[in-house]
Amino acid sequence: MTVAVLSGAVGLLLWWRHKRTVVIGWLVVLCHLLLFTPTALAIALYTVGSTYPNRWRLLAWFAGLGCLSDAGALWLGGAWDFRGAAYSLALVVGPLVVGYAVALRRDLAVAAQAELATREREHVLLVEQARVNERSSIARDMHDVVAHRVGHIVLLAAALRVGAGSVNRKVADDAEQIRHEGRRALEELRAILGVLTPDRAGRSAPRAPQVDAGELDDLVRSARRxxxxxxxxxxxxxxxxxxxxxxxxxxxxxxxxxxxxxxxxxxxxxxxxxxxxxxxxxxxxxxxxxxxxxxxxxxxxxxxxxxxxxxxxxxxxxxxxxxxxxxxxxxxxxxxxxxxxxxxxxxxxxxxxxxxxxxxxxxxxxxxxxxxxxxxxxxxxxxxxxx
Structure with a gap:
């Protein structure tokens, strides 16, 4: 009756083996020495080998325990049995090694996933940096070419307006309209360049205020002119x-x-x-x-x-x-x-x-x-x- 109760207790211990791995493992080993429960021992040692971080130290402890148990049996007058010793060693070391192999495979898979995630993040950063560099290049080209020529148009229109003066009022008004539209184009162009060009800290500039529907009348007046x-x-x-x-x-x-x-x-x-x-x-x-x-x-x-x-x-x-x-x-x-x-x-x-x-x-x-x-x-x- 006592043996049956203890055997059932060993089975119940296996349910909590993932929470208290080492403690349950030692208890199962002790029960094995007293009651001979090889299946429970193998499951417990496999769990220890697959979850305990310092597996080799634990393997040394269990191997030492096996040697002590055999030495105790000899000291009590028992005969040396090579097959029994080999069986005990295989029963202890085998599940530990299998559990260690499973844990190693799992750790390698986790490491591979982490490396893949790191490479993906690096790729995203490289792509983003390439985009920033391309935007900066476009902004420089727009500033050097477009802004330069539009600025010249504004200056020429201003000179034409001053030259026409009151002699030819229509020409002066047209020149003023050209100057106004050119200045507006320069303002919008600078706003776009500010968005395209990151600041020194690597952040993109905030978007400039955009046009709204309140300026529709200005568009109509420009179209009439x-x-x-x-x-x-x-x-x-x-x-x-x-x-x-x-x-x-x-x-x-x-x-x-x-x-x-x-x-x-x-x-x-x-x-x-x-x-x-x-x-x-x-x-x-x-x-x-x-x-x-x-x-x-x-x-x-x-x-x-x-x-x-x-x-x-x-x-x-x-x-x-x-x-x-x-x-x-x-x-x-x-x-x-x-x-x-x-x-x-x-x-x-x-x-x-x-x-x-x-x-x-x-x-x-x-x-x-x-x-x-x-x-x-x-x-x-x-x-x-x-x-």
Whole structure:
């Protein structure tokens, strides 16, 4: 009865072997010496070998204990049994070695994962440093080339305004407008350079204040001075809109008026802005040109694409394309925070800037060959796959 109770106690001890590994191991060894429980001993020693940090010292202790037990048996008058000694040694050393091998394999796997994580962090840091270096290089080039030339334009316009004086008032006013636009371009360029260039501590400069919808009237006045017959109709208060929505409205109107001045100089331009409780809608429609297009103005053909991406990020729609002999741009944005992207469709049609687009095939030109292969129309359909 006593043997059965002690054997059951040995089994219960194994349940707590991971919490008190060494103590339970010694108790199981003691029970093995008294009751001969090889299975419990093997499990306990395996657990010790796989979890105890100083395994070799523990192995030496157990080996010494085995030698002492055999020596005690001989001292009490027992005969030397080589097979018994080998069995005892294998019973003690075997589970310890197996547990040590398992622990070593586990430690190697953990070390490999740690090394992989370290390499990934180093790669991220290298990529980020490369981006910072590239941004700094771009900022230097923009400062050395673009800012330098725009600064010269401002100085020449100021000199022209002073030279014209009261003799030719129109020339003086035009020179003042050129100077004003040039200074504005320099201010925005410096703000962009500040974002691109990190400070000496390696941190990127904070974003400069962005334009907002309160400056839409300034855009319309500039367009009128550029020769467009622009008319702005506004419902609601755009100044109360979220900052990102105001910036999108400003940039969309700016790009639309720039394209109208480039491709349809002297045209009538109708601008409607409606600010509702949940959405804001901007529509810009220009008519046909009343003069020759400004072919000398360069274009990258990416303006409307950038506006489409901006609208998509805000959860809105941008629709742009020919209308009659003119061009139409519509921007629809939600005022509330946009919902997560649900895979709603975006279809972008690329063709001549003033051509019809039917199933991706450009048709007849509406305004002639002004420029090769820029953006003609950007449309968004909720039922089409996103490109």
């Amino acid at each position: 550029a020769g467009l017959h622009a008319d702005l109709s506004m419902e609601g208060e755009p100044g109360s809109l979220p900052t990102l929505v105001q910036q999108a409205l400003y940039r969309t109107l700016q790009e639309s008026l720039t394209n109208a001045a480039k491709y349809a100089p002297g045209a009538e331009v109708g601008i409607e802005l409606r600010c509702g409780p949940d959405t804001v809608d901007l529509t810009v429609i220009n008519g046909p040109a009343s003069g020759p297009p400004a072919d000398e103005l360069p274009s990258g053909g990416n303006g409307l694409l950038g506006l489409d991406e901006r609208a998509s990020l805000l959860g809105g729609d941008l629709i742009a394309g020919p209308e009659g002999e003119g061009f139409r741009v519509e921007l629809h944005l939600p005022i509330a925070r946009p919902a997560p992207c649900d895979g709603s469709a975006v279809t972008v049609a690329l063709a001549h800037p003033r051509q019809e687009v039917v199933e991706g095939r450009p048709g007849a030109s509406r305004r002639g060959d002004l420029e090769p292969d820029p953006l003609a129309a950007v449309s968004r359909r909720r039922d089409a796959p996103r490109l």
